[in-house]
Every structure is written in structure tokens, then in C-alpha cells.
Amino acid sequence: MATGRFHTSTGTPVPAVTAETMRRVDRVAVDDVGIELLQMMEHAGRTLAFHVLRVGGGSALVVAGNGGNGGGLACARHLANREVDVSLVLDRDPDELTGAAAQQHRILQQMGVPTHVGPGFVSENDSADVVVDALIGYGLTGPVREPADELIRAVNRHGAPAVSLDVPSGVDATTGETLGDAVDPDRTVTLGLPKTGLRDRAETVFLADLGIPRAVYDRLEIEYENPFGRGFWVGLRA
Ligand SMILES: NC(=O)C1=CN([C@@H]2O[C@H](COP(=O)(O)OP(=O)(O)OC[C@H]3O[C@@H](n4cnc5c(N)ncnc54)[C@H](O)[C@@H]3O)[C@@H](O)[C@H]2O)[C@@H](O)CC1
Numbered sequence: 001m002a003t004g005r006f007h008t009s010t011g012t013p014v015p016a017v018t019a020e021t022m023r024r025v026d027r028v029a030v031d032d033v034g035i036e037l038l039q040m041m042e043h044a045g046r047t048l049a050f051h052v053l054r055v056g057g058g059s060a061l062v063v064a065g066n067g068g069n070g071g072g073l074a075c076a077r078h079l080a081n082r083e084v085d086v087s088l089v090l091d092r093d094p095d096e097l098t099g100a101a102a103q104q105h106r107i108l109q110q111m112g113v114p115t116h117v118g119p120g121f122v123s124e125n126d127s128a129d130v131v132v133d134a135l136i137g138y139g140l141t142g143p144v145r146e147p148a149d150e151l152i153r154a155v156n157r158h159g160a161p162a163v164s165l166d167v168p169s170g171v172d173a174t175t176g177e178t179l180g181d182a183v184d185p186d187r188t189v190t191l192g193l194p195k196t197g198l199r200d201r202a203e204t205v206f207l208a209d210l211g212i213p214r215a216v217y218d219r220l221e222i223e224y225e226n227p228f229g230r231g232f233w234v235g236l237r238a
């Protein structure tokens with residue numbers, strides 16, 4: 001089921017999974033075990049914010065889409081709660097957001113976090129210390145389409161370090177192939193288990209705990225040894 005392995009700095013093996021396997025993990029966690037998507041997103045957003053704060057300090061630009069990778073929206077909230085000057089750039093009109101992304105965005109609106117749409121704003125706002133890449137995760141389907149392609153190019157042109165959520169947007173989570181344009185991040189915070197497509201980037205990949213219990217991995221016959229020790233994230237190597 002899993003293809004290849006990573007290791008933590010203390011040598012614990014961590015199985016790498018394809019997008020398809022991770023989708024099954026998420027489904028068992030939600031449908032069989034009863035963990036809500038929003039619960040997992042909260043862990044994703046909080047640990048992502050921690051890593052963003054290690055890279056930048058005063059101001060952040062969060063680039064997000066409509067999928068589960070919109071955990072970047074939860075990250076924006078955690079950053080704003082820590083007095084970071086946060087702006088949000090979406091690939092679509094906020095009215096077109098659905099599900100968990102829409103819910104996260106409504107909270108940001110209540111907080112007064114400014115929302116912008118499209119690549120122009122990424123280029124203009126070049127004073128941000130750090131760019132959060134939460135546009136596309138393991139849900140990438142085919143070559144990157146507009147306007148996401150232009151957003152990705154704008155992130156790479158921006159000049160500030162980027163932190164990617166789960167996989168760099170534009171990279172196929174399973175194969176590691178770049179499907180058109182892809183974000184070139186300083187670090188990637190991958191979720192639950194590392195994706196097979198991250199193998200060549202292992203040194204810049206950090207694994208965040210989503211709170212998924214061993215029972216989920218056992219049901220899917222994924223060999224799982226707690227990689228986090230007593231922490232909530234861990235650095236990986238190939
Ligand atoms: N239970 C879950 O599913 C969980 C998922 N999580 C996150 O959710 C992500 C997966 O969520 P989804 O399956 O919703 O997908 P994604 O959020 O990875 O991708 C969907 C988004 O990408 C855009 N997109 C996809 N292919 C595109 C293309 N070729 N060109 C332009 N835009 C494209 C879609 O328009 C949509 O906005 C993971 O990577 C992870 O970050 C976490 O939030 C926690 C739990």
C-alpha cells in the first residue's frame with residue numbers, strides 16, 4: 001500500500017503514502033472513527049502557523065484555494081491571533097468557496113483579515129515576510145489551470161520564503177512530478193503521513209500530526225510507529 005519510507009531525525013521509519021492512500025486514511029478517520037475534517041484542519045493550520053513563524057515574523061501572505069488544503073485559512077487565523085499582519089489571496093471569489101474552506105473564511109471575515117483575489121495582489125504585496133502556500137494539496141488533478149498557475153508564478157517571484165501546506169502547490173503528491181507551474185518552497189509541512197512525491201525534498205519536509213489515531217492506520221494495514229514521540233510535529237529525512 002505505502003510506497004517507500006522516510007525517517008525521523010531519531011530514526012523512526014515513517015511510511016510514505018500516495019494521494020489515493022491518504023484520501024483513504026482521511027475517509028476512515030472521518031467516516032469510521034468520527035474525526036471531523038475541521039478538527040484535522042485545526043491541527044494542520046496551527047502547526048503550519050508554527051513553521052511560518054520560524055521563517056517569518058511581522059507579515060504574511062496566505063494563498064489559498066477551496067479544497068482541504070484550505071487549512072491555510074486556519075493558519076491565517078492562528079497567525080493573526082499572534083499579531084502577524086496577515087492578508088489572504090484566493091484563487092476565486094470568496095462567494096465561490098464551499099464547505100470547510102467557506103466556514104474558515106467566514107471566521108477570517110469576522111476577524112477583519114483582508115481578502116484579495118488573483119495573482120496581482122501577490123506581486124503588489126512584496127513587503128510580506130513570508131508566503132503561505134495553501135493553494136492546492138494532494139487534490140491536484142492534471143496540469144495546473146489558470147488562475148492557479150499565475151498565482152504559483154507570482155508566489156515564486158515574490159522573493160519572501162514560502163511555506164507549503166502538505167505538498168508544494170503544482171507538485172503531484174504521488175509522483176513528485178511538476179504539472180506545469182509549481183511553488184518552490186523553503187519548507188513543506190506535510191500532514192498525517194508524508195506523501196511519496198516528497199521523497200526528493202525530504203530535508204525540507206516537516207510532518208504535522210493531525211490527531212489521527214493508530215486505529216485508522218491499523219484498519220488500512222499501514223505499518224505505523226508513532227513518529228512524533230511526545231511532540232506534535234517532526235522533521236523528516238529520506
Ligand atoms: N480529511 C481530509 O481530506 C484532510 C485534508 N487535508 C488537506 O486537504 C488536502 C486535500 O484536500 P482536497 O482533496 O479537497 O484537495 P486540495 O485542497 O488539495 O485541492 C483542491 C483545490 O485545488 C484546486 N485544483 C485541483 N487541481 C487543480 C488544477 N489542475 N489546477 C488548478 N487548481 C486545481 C481545486 O480547485 C481546489 O481549490 C490535503 O492536501 C490536505 O492539505 C487536511 O486539511 C486535513 C484532513
Ligand SMILES: [K+]
Pocket residue numbers: 069133134135136137164165166167168169
Ligand atoms: K500547497
